[in-house]
Amino acid sequence: MTQVSNAGDTRHPTQTLQVGMLxxxxxxxxxxxxxxxxxxxxxxxxxxxxxxxxxxxxxGRSYTEPPDITARICGICPVAYQFSSCLAMEDACGVTVPxxxxxxxxxxxxxxxxxxxxxxxxxxxxxxxxGYPGAVEMAAxxxxxxxxxxxxxxxxxxxxxxxxxxxxxxxNVRLGGFYHLPTVAELRAIRxxxxxxxxxxxxxxxxxxxxxxxxxxxTYPYLALRPEVGYPLEGxxxxxxxxxxxxxxxxxxxxxxxxxxxxxxLHSTLDGQPYVVGPLARYSLNHDRLSxxxxxxxxxxxxxxxxxxxxxxxxxxxxxxxxxxxxxLRIIDEWVDGRPASVPVPARAxxxxxxxxxxxxxxxxxxxxxxxxxxxxxxxxPPTAQNQPSIEGDLRVLAERWVALGDHDLTHRCELAIRNxxxxxxxxxxxVEVTVSRS
Amino acid sequence: xxxxxxxxxxxxxxxxxxxASCDGCQLSLLNCEEELLTVAGAVSIAYxxxxxxxxxxxxxxxxxxxxxxxxxxxxxxxxxxxxxxxxLVTLGACATSGGIQALRNFADVAxxxxxxxxxxxxxxxxxxxxxxxxxxSVDFELRGCPIDKGQLLEVLAALVESxxxxxxxxxxxxxxxxxGNVCVMVANGTPCLxxxxxxxxxxxxxxxERGCYGCFGPQNTPNTAALSDQLxxxxxxxxxxxxxxxxxxxxxxxxxxxxxxQERAVAVAGKGAGR
Numbered sequence: 001m002t003q004v005s006n007a008g009d010t011r012h013p014t015q016t017l018q019v020g021m022l023x024x025x026x027x028x029x030x031x032x033x034x035x036x037x038x039x040x041x042x043x044x045x046x047x048x049x050x051x052x053x054x055x056x057x058x059x060g061r062s063y064t065e066p067p068d069i070t071a072r073i074c075g076i077c078p079v080a081y082q083f084s085s086c087l088a089m090e091d092a093c094g095v096t097v098p099x100x101x102x103x104x105x106x107x108x109x110x111x112x113x114x115x116x117x118x119x120x121x122x123x124x125x126x127x128x129x130x131g132y133p134g135a136v137e138m139a140a141x142x143x144x145x146x147x148x149x150x151x152x153x154x155x156x157x158x159x160x161x162x163x164x165x166x167x168x169x170x171x172n173v174r175l176g177g178f179y180h181l182p183t184v185a186e187l188r189a190i191r192x193x194x195x196x197x198x199x200x201x202x203x204x205x206x207x208x209x210x211x212x213x214x215x216x217x218x219t220y221p222y223l224a225l226r227p228e229v230g231y232p233l234e235g236x237x238x239x240x241x242x243x244x245x246x247x248x249x250x251x252x253x254x255x256x257x258x259x260x261x262x263x264x265x266l267h268s269t270l271d272g273q274p275y276v277v278g279p280l281a282r283y284s285l286n287h288d289r290l291s292x293x294x295x296x297x298x299x300x301x302x303x304x305x306x307x308x309x310x311x312x313x314x315x316x317x318x319x320x321x322x323x324x325x326x327x328x329l330r331i332i333d334e335w336v337d338g339r340p341a342s343v344p345v346p347a348r349a350x351x352x353x354x355x356x357x358x359x360x361x362x363x364x365x366x367x368x369x370x371x372x373x374x375x376x377x378x379x380x381x382p383p384t385a386q387n388q389p390s391i392e393g394d395l396r397v398l399a400e401r402w403v404a405l406g407d408h409d410l411t412h413r414c415e416l417a418i419r420n421x422x423x424x425x426x427x428x429x430x431x432v433e434v435t436v437s438r439s
Numbered sequence: 440x441x442x443x444x445x446x447x448x449x450x451x452x453x454x455x456x457x458x459a460s461c462d463g464c465q466l467s468l469l470n471c472e473e474e475l476l477t478v479a480g481a482v483s484i485a486y487x488x489x490x491x492x493x494x495x496x497x498x499x500x501x502x503x504x505x506x507x508x509x510x511x512x513x514x515x516x517x518x519x520x521x522x523x524x525x526x527l528v529t530l531g532a533c534a535t536s537g538g539i540q541a542l543r544n545f546a547d548v549a550x551x552x553x554x555x556x557x558x559x560x561x562x563x564x565x566x567x568x569x570x571x572x573x574x575x576s577v578d579f580e581l582r583g584c585p586i587d588k589g590q591l592l593e594v595l596a597a598l599v600e601s602x603x604x605x606x607x608x609x610x611x612x613x614x615x616x617x618x619g620n621v622c623v624m625v626a627n628g629t630p631c632l633x634x635x636x637x638x639x640x641x642x643x644x645x646x647x648e649r650g651c652y653g654c655f656g657p658q659n660t661p662n663t664a665a666l667s668d669q670l671x672x673x674x675x676x677x678x679x680x681x682x683x684x685x686x687x688x689x690x691x692x693x694x695x696x697x698x699x700x701q702e703r704a705v706a707v708a709g710k711g712a713g714r
Contacts, residue, residue: 024491053543053551072461074461075463134493150475169584169654170584171644171647179644179649
């Protein structure tokens with residue numbers, strides 16, 4: 001929905017262009033751009049998704065409940081919420097899960113990455129590059145591309161169905177592990193579908209690297225997790241492009257949240273400045289951790305060891321899609337039966353921190369529980385909330401560059417720039433409208 | 440509900456709307472990967488911002504509504520959507536019972552606001568989260584947190600064929616028996632809401648060796664009191680027996696009533712302990 005209006009005096013007319021609801025993002029929001037005398041004076045990513053008050057109603061609940069309850073913050077990345085909350089509670093209770101449970105968590109998380117990245121790349125983001133309002137319209141001219149995207153997405157969902165019970169709000173995750181582990185036979189049965197998906201993910205990287213990318217070089221710090229081994233998924237310490245590294249337990253000393261009037265999602269800064277989490281940050285800080293195949297494809301697609309152009313996030317997501325499939329196949333091939341599905345996590349009073357890499361970036365959880373395991377305080381910092389100031393920063397630069405375009409084209413390009421972040425607004429508020437105002 | 444007038448030569452115009460929710464039920468539509476392009480061929484997707492920026496103006500033949508009503512603006516919006524829609528179907532626990540955010544209905548929303556936000560005055564929030572049916576007439580309610588995509592396809596097929604959807608309202612136990620599961624409560628003493636919860640998930644949780652946690656809401660004749668008495672007799676403290684009903688369908692009438700009954704039991708026990 002685009003609306004253009006003029007206000008102000010005739011010498012310096014104020015022009016307002018509104019996109020009532022930003023499409024192809026998860027949740028509801030908009031963008032407001034103020035242009036005065038041909039220059040951009042203000043950019044606001046307006047988030048009007050109604051608040052649901054998770055952090056408030058978690059108080060008084062049992063410490064075992066956040067994996068099921070916080071999953072409902074986001075239907076697109078429930079596993080991220082389940083695992084960040086598990087890690088935080090296990091941290092509070094002084095429990096470290098055995099390696100095989102960590103590995104099975106990685107496998108379920110691979111399913112979520114595959115599903116979420118395929119959804120965003122093919123159904124939400126690619127239509128921008130190929131010039132269609134949505135994937136259904138795109139399917140008329142590019143049926144093979146859309147069909148491939150849907151098959152990839154389905155491969156992720158099938159993996160989640162097997163390990164998690166279902167793909168939206170999986171039922172199989174608990175503190176200390178799982179209720180029930182899949183067997184080698186069940187995992188082997190899904191293997192051929194994942195192997196085919198890997199071939200298609202490779203084709204996807206080659207396809208999206210041919211798209212036309214506007215130039216943009218981000219200067220914000222990047223923040224991601226970095227585990228002891230492997231590409232970051234289900235844990236690790238925090239690292240930044242400024243060269244800092246700190247354990248997740250210190251996140252409140254570095255990350256400060258603040259409220260702005262135009263958003264029901266809190267904004268965040270890292271040591272006082274805007275920063276970026278998500279695929280670009282993960283890739284740039286963990287390039288050396290990619291599998292040889294993913295690294296080779298990244299190189300073939302023209303990516304360096306660091307990628308700072310947010311428009312190329314679609315290529316990086318493709319590389320991560322490959323990585324998730326390589327990792328899933330490795331885990332399946334190495335899996336053995338006969339190990340316990342979970343370890344006990346007895347309650348003890350204290351504070352715990354957890355962070356994992358949601359498809360959109362680092363998701364922090366913190367809880368304080370009493371000795372009976374009742375939650376006294378809960379604190380959740382989702383990726384889209386962290387990225388809001390940087391999204392606005394990108395748009396300030398881009399809108400200034402594109403200010404001479406007509407409002408229709410300017411709006412469309414701003415939407416594309418927002419979708420670079422795959423914003424999940426349901427998450428960040430635990431919606432998007434574009435307005436351009438010219439004067 | 441799904442009247443004959445939908446059966447015309449033109450494809451029915453479908454719109455998808457979101458209120459307070461997690462997007463998971465809309466995602467279930469996109470998760471019909473094998474059927475999505477078939478669905479897109481059988482209906483005209485006129486408004487679905489999560490999937491396309493293309494917009495066809497109303498009125499619409501079918502509106503699918505996800506999410507609960509939590510703000511004054513949403514009350515106005517659902518009224519407008521109802522006026523524009525020949526048939527209105529609500530999707531999921533938020534839209535059919537108020538969702539997990541209806542936990543505010545049992546608390547003080549002003550306190551909730553100030554726990555999460557430094558400037559609660561910027562927010563416009565109602566004291567209660569309510570289902571869509573509390574505000575407008577609804578032609579069909581599809582349950583679940585999230586909905587089951589097989590049931591969603593059945594509802595869409597029923598719409599296109601102008602018939603009632605075949606969605607069972609009996610309990611999860613029926614599905615669990617059909618699946619050949621051993622009863623987790625009888626065999627292992629695992630607390631399970633299956634007896635009072637509507638079927639639709641395929642008895643997922645018991646199949647994964649855990650008790651049902653009620654995400655499809657109350658079945659058509661739920662004996663919640665009998666189940667709670669059993670749970671308490673087996674050693675569950677009343678405050679836990681209260682909480683098991685206060686999740687994703689906390690404001691669904693039978694679950695609300697039962698959680699309040701347990702809350703009174705907690706209060707009585709508390710007074711007893713104080714003497």
